[in-house]
Amino acid sequence: MGFLFELQAGKQEQAAYNYNTDINERNADVSEQQGEQLVFQEEQNIVDFRKQFDDLQAATSQAFRYNGWIASEGTPLKVALANAQEADEEIATRRYNAKVGRAELNEQATQERMQGQLNRMYGRAANIRGKARAAASLIQTASSFASV
Amino acid sequence: MRVPTYNRQTQQTAKTGAINFSVRANPGALSAGMRGLATLGDAVTGAALQYYQTETKERRLNELTKAENAYKVQMQNLKLASLNEDPNTVINGNPSQGKFSFERQALDDMMKIANLIDDKKVRSSFMQSAEQIMIGERASVFQSARNRQIDIAVADELQAAELLIKDAVQGNGHQRAVAMLELFGGSQQVGSPNEPPRTVVGIFDQMADRDLITREKAFNLKKNTQQRIAKSDFRTRLASADRSGNPAEAAQLVADVMDPKNFSDMKPEDRDTAFTQAVNLEQQLQKRAVQLAEKAETTAAREQKNRHSDNARKIIARIITADENPNNERAQSDRPTSLEIANLLTTDGISDAFARTANDLINDVDADVRDPDLIAGIFSDISVAKTDEQIDAAVARITPNMGKNGTIPLQDALALLRFADGKKNKTLETKDIDFYRQQLDDITGATAYRISGMGVGEDEVFRQADAADTYRRLTTDPANPMPAREAYQMVIEQFFRARKQRIDFLAPAPFLDIYFGGKKPSEWTAQDVSGARIAITSNRNLTELEKTLEFETLDQITKLIESRPPPPPPGDPQQGDSTWKDWWNNWWGNSNSLSDRENDIRNPG
Numbered sequence: 001m002g003f004l005f006e007l008q009a010g011k012q013e014q015a016a017y018n019y020n021t022d023i024n025e026r027n028a029d030v031s032e033q034q035g036e037q038l039v040f041q042e043e044q045n046i047v048d049f050r051k052q053f054d055d056l057q058a059a060t061s062q063a064f065r066y067n068g069w070i071a072s073e074g075t076p077l078k079v080a081l082a083n084a085q086e087a088d089e090e091i092a093t094r095r096y097n098a099k100v101g102r103a104e105l106n107e108q109a110t111q112e113r114m115q116g117q118l119n120r121m122y123g124r125a126a127n128i129r130g131k132a133r134a135a136a137s138l139i140q141t142a143s144s145f146a147s148v
Numbered sequence: 149m150r151v152p153t154y155n156r157q158t159q160q161t162a163k164t165g166a167i168n169f170s171v172r173a174n175p176g177a178l179s180a181g182m183r184g185l186a187t188l189g190d191a192v193t194g195a196a197l198q199y200y201q202t203e204t205k206e207r208r209l210n211e212l213t214k215a216e217n218a219y220k221v222q223m224q225n226l227k228l229a230s231l232n233e234d235p236n237t238v239i240n241g242n243p244s245q246g247k248f249s250f251e252r253q254a255l256d257d258m259m260k261i262a263n264l265i266d267d268k269k270v271r272s273s274f275m276q277s278a279e280q281i282m283i284g285e286r287a288s289v290f291q292s293a294r295n296r297q298i299d300i301a302v303a304d305e306l307q308a309a310e311l312l313i314k315d316a317v318q319g320n321g322h323q324r325a326v327a328m329l330e331l332f333g334g335s336q337q338v339g340s341p342n343e344p345p346r347t348v349v350g351i352f353d354q355m356a357d358r359d360l361i362t363r364e365k366a367f368n369l370k371k372n373t374q375q376r377i378a379k380s381d382f383r384t385r386l387a388s389a390d391r392s393g394n395p396a397e398a399a400q401l402v403a404d405v406m407d408p409k410n411f412s413d414m415k416p417e418d419r420d421t422a423f424t425q426a427v428n429l430e431q432q433l434q435k436r437a438v439q440l441a442e443k444a445e446t447t448a449a450r451e452q453k454n455r456h457s458d459n460a461r462k463i464i465a466r467i468i469t470a471d472e473n474p475n476n477e478r479a480q481s482d483r484p485t486s487l488e489i490a491n492l493l494t495t496d497g498i499s500d501a502f503a504r505t506a507n508d509l510i511n512d513v514d515a516d517v518r519d520p521d522l523i524a525g526i527f528s529d530i531s532v533a534k535t536d537e538q539i540d541a542a543v544a545r546i547t548p549n550m551g552k553n554g555t556i557p558l559q560d561a562l563a564l565l566r567f568a569d570g571k572k573n574k575t576l577e578t579k580d581i582d583f584y585r586q587q588l589d590d591i592t593g594a595t596a597y598r599i600s601g602m603g604v605g606e607d608e609v610f611r612q613a614d615a616a617d618t619y620r621r622l623t624t625d626p627a628n629p630m631p632a633r634e635a636y637q638m639v640i641e642q643f644f645r646a647r648k649q650r651i652d653f654l655a656p657a658p659f660l661d662i663y664f665g666g667k668k669p670s671e672w673t674a675q676d677v678s679g680a681r682i683a684i685t686s687n688r689n690l691t692e693l694e695k696t697l698e699f700e701t702l703d704q705i706t707k708l709i710e711s712r713p714p715p716p717p718p719g720d721p722q723q724g725d726s727t728w729k730d731w732w733n734n735w736w737g738n739s740n741s742l743s744d745r746e747n748d749i750r751n752p753g
Contacts, residue, residue, distance in 0.1 A: 010184075056154050063151040076151075083154040090156040097158065103165025115171045121178055128181030136184075136191035143195035147202050 003137035010130010017123030024116030028109035035102030035109070042098030046091050053087040208270045215261050215274045216281070222257045223285045226250060235293035235300070250289050254282045302360050309351050313373060317380040331373060374413035382411050382422045390429055395437060398430035452496060453540065459497045460506070460547060461565045463489070467509045468562055472692060484510055501547055508551030509558055519555035520617045523564070526556075527620045530568050531582050543568045559693065563624035580632035581623045588619055588636055592643055610652035615643045618654050618697070625693045653704035669708065677706050 057080055061071035069076050230238045230250050241249035248256070258278045265271040315327035329336055333350030337343075349357070352373075356366035382405065389397040404410045405422050414422065463484045470476075470483035486507055493503040508514075522545075529542035546564055549556040556564075570578035589595040594612040622635040630638075642654040649669050663680030664672055684690065684698050 053154065056152055059152050063149045066149045067151070079151060079153060086154045086156045090154075090158055093156065093158045093160045097161040100161050100163045100165040104163060104167055107165070107167045107169075111167070111169045111171050114169065118171065118173055118178075122174065122180075125178055125181035129184030132181070132184030132186075132188040136188045139188070139191045139195045143198055146195075146199060 003134035003141070006137050007130050007134035010127045013126035013130065014123035017119040017126060021116035021119040024112040024119060028112035031105040031109035031112065035105035038101045038105065039098045042094050046094055049091065057083060208267055211265060211267060211270045212273050215265055216277055219258060219261050219278045219281060223254065223281060226253055227285060227289055230289050230293065235297040238293040239290055251286055254286065258282060298360055302355065305351060305355050305360065309373065312351065313377060316377050332370060375415050375418065378411045378414040379418055382414065386425060386429060393433055393436065395430055395433040398426060398433050402426040402430055455497060456499045456502065457543065459492055460502045463506050464558060464562050464565065468558055486510060505547055505551035513552045515550060515554035515557045517555055518557055520613060522549065522555055523560050524613060524616050524620060526564055527567065530564065530571055531585055533571065536572055539568050539571055563621065567624045577632070584632040584636035585619060588615060588639060591640060607652035611643055611646050611654065614654045615639050621693060621697065628691060651708060653701065655701045659698060659701060672705055672709055674709055677702050677709065
């Protein structure tokens with residue numbers, strides 16, 4: 001009778017591994033989704049930043065004009081361009097960081113998937129081991145019967 | 149107014165977007181399946197190997213067991229055969245007869261069986277175990293053979309000892325001396341007396357010297373043999389005394405056995421038994437001597453009695469023959485004389501009592517009266533007697549009642565004596581007489597009367613006695629005895645007719661027809677009796693017995709006639725008239741009994 005328990009033990013072990021695999025899959029999906037969410041959120045922040053930066057440029061132009069400067073030429077223009085350059089770099093940096101964060105989350109997803117694949121392989125091995133043990137138990141039992 | 153400027157706020161991350169994977173493959177877990185399969189493979193292999201191992205082991209064991217069993221059977225056969233073989237041949241073999249020793253045969257059988265085994269391991273195992281078997285059996289067989297060798301030697305010696313014992317017990321003096329010397333040893337003088345005597349070792353000590361038996365066994369055998377010889381000596385003396393029949397010899401044996409010097413090797417308990425046997429023999433011999441003397445005396449008395457009886461019977465027969473044949477010279481010349489009687493008395497041929505009776509009979513002095521009851525009693529005693537002694541006792545009552553003043557006539561005496569002879573000789577006629585006498589007694593009621601003692605009336609008793617007497621006289625008539633069956637039938641007919649006619653004696657029907665013309669008993673007259681007496685006397689065709697019987701019948705009829713009341717004188721009430729008594733009985737209703745009605749019918753007048 002022992003072979004039946006060995007067989008069932010293998011199946012249960014595989015089921016446990018499969019369960020863990022499903023969790024890994026979900027974690028991977030979550031990580032990917034977080035990565036996308038991170039990029040998306042950063043784009044929203046960039047849009048906000050652009051508004052804020054436009055306000056800053058307007059204030060700068062206003063300040064120049066208040067000081068009597070022509071805002072669209074000369075130094076005010078350079079300042080405006082410098083601000084714009086800084087803003088672009090800010091945006092580029094933010095995008096870069098977001099992409100790096102997404103890549104990192106993707107990496108985590110990949111790791112989870114790899115763990116899932118391993119768990120699935122573990123499950124199959126456990127199943128095979130259960131079957132083998134069951135067969136061995138069966139053979140031992142039969143051998144014992146035969147030797148009686 | 150201050151002009152705001154913008155400087156980038158966000159620093160570029162140092163991260164690369166990649167991370168270090170912490171995931172690690174577990175080799176143990178990954179290889180678990182293969183390891184399970186490996187375990188399975190091991191199990192399959194192990195099971196297969198175990199099966200093969202078991203099967204091979206079983207096959208080899210089976211083959212080995214078969215071989216061992218075959219060898220054991222062969223060993224048993226050899227062992228059994230060795231029991232019937234000469235022990236020397238069993239141990240050493242006998243090449244001259246082409247016979248091998250037990251060990252050689254066992255080895256040959258071992259090799260034969262081993263050569264039939266293909267498996268080397270089995271063959272090797274068999275050789276080892278077979279050798280152990282052979283060693284064990286060899287020890288047993290050799291031990292048995294040696295024991296048999298010893299047994300044979302012991303048996304030979306014991307047989308020789310038995311022969312010596314036989315010589316010691318049954319042989320003459322010289323044989324006994326030699327046998328005793330060889331049995332128990334001692335010194336024997338051989339040659340001149342000056343030479344030292346030859347020392348002989350006893351046979352049992354020799355056996356012990358040869359280790360055939362132990363010293364203890366030799367001692368016991370020696371002692372037992374001495375005791376046996378002593379007992380045999382005593383038995384020889386006992387048998388000799390018994391054969392001699394001499395109580396004195398037995399008494400001497402008693403005295404000898406009481407003395408411990410005699411039969412010195414006898415065990416105390418055997419001596420006690422011997423003493424008892426000797427005493428018993430002495431008593432038996434004395435008793436036997438007394439019995440022989442008594443027997444001789446008894447035999448002489450019996451011979452005397454038989455001699456007296458035979459001679460008396462012969463004398464009576466000769467007297468009767470002479471009386472019945474008065475004209476026969478030979479019968480008359482053969483009549484006994486007083487001188488012959490005197491000679492017989494002198495030579496103890498007859499008794500004193502019979503000598504007196506015989507003298508009376510010779511002088512025609514027969515019994516004055518006849519006593520039928522006595523005669524019937526003697527006849528009955530003889531008839532029921534079981535032994536000769538009882539018959540003799542009954543016969544002894546005859547002679548004293550014969551002759552003058554006697555009650556047994558000569559004819560009756562002779563008839564009784566002959567009946568007694570027939571009874572002793574167990575003749576067929578006597579058996580018939582006994583049988584029909586018993587039947588007659590039963591049917592007449594005499595047996596029931598004798599057993600119960602209940603009264604049946606005087607007339608019935610007379611009829612029974614007359615029936616028995618008539619039957620006896622008819623069947624034991626010396627001249628012409630009637631067969632028992634015919635006598636029985638005749639007497640029975642007369643008995644029942646007498647009962648019917650209410651007469652207390654028996655009378656033959658032809659007799660009544662001839663002499664009384666068939667009249668009823670009530671019509672018999674004295675004239676009829678006188679005429680009958682004359683006719684019987686003058687009838688020459690009747691034998692003496694028949695005449696005697698018929699005269700007796702006439703005497704009975706005469707008594708009957710005389711016993712009748714005289715006829716009433718004329719004028720008185722005559723027979724058959726009604727009386728006051730009859731009237732009273734009729735009125736009371738008790739006179740109409742069956743017997744009265746029968747009487748009325750029989751005597752209507």
